[in-house]
Amino acid sequence: MASRIYHPRDPYPHEPGPRPERRASGPPDQFKDFHATQLYCSKCRQAMPTRERLLLILPDGALYEYRCARCGESVGTRQARGRL
Secondary structure, X not given: OOOOOOOOOXXXXXXXXXXOOOOOOOOOHHXXXXXXOEEEEOOOOEEEEEEEEEEEEEOOEEEEEEEEXXXXXXXXXXXXXXXX
16 A cells, blocks of 8 residues: 655645535525625715615515615615515
């Protein structure tokens, strides 16, 4: 059995073994319900805190609108699927 020489730039300094199984593809649980705390406001010309407002209830979820906390300008929307 030949020994392998270690090189600092070698991405596999040891013999590769079996790889651990990966979880099913998809976002982790922590990213399923994402809320923006700051978004860029074109009126204020900087990232500003936002207020989330329920805009519309849909059969498959809800549509929310983000507004700038300082001037009230609409800065984005978010569609939540499933629960309200």
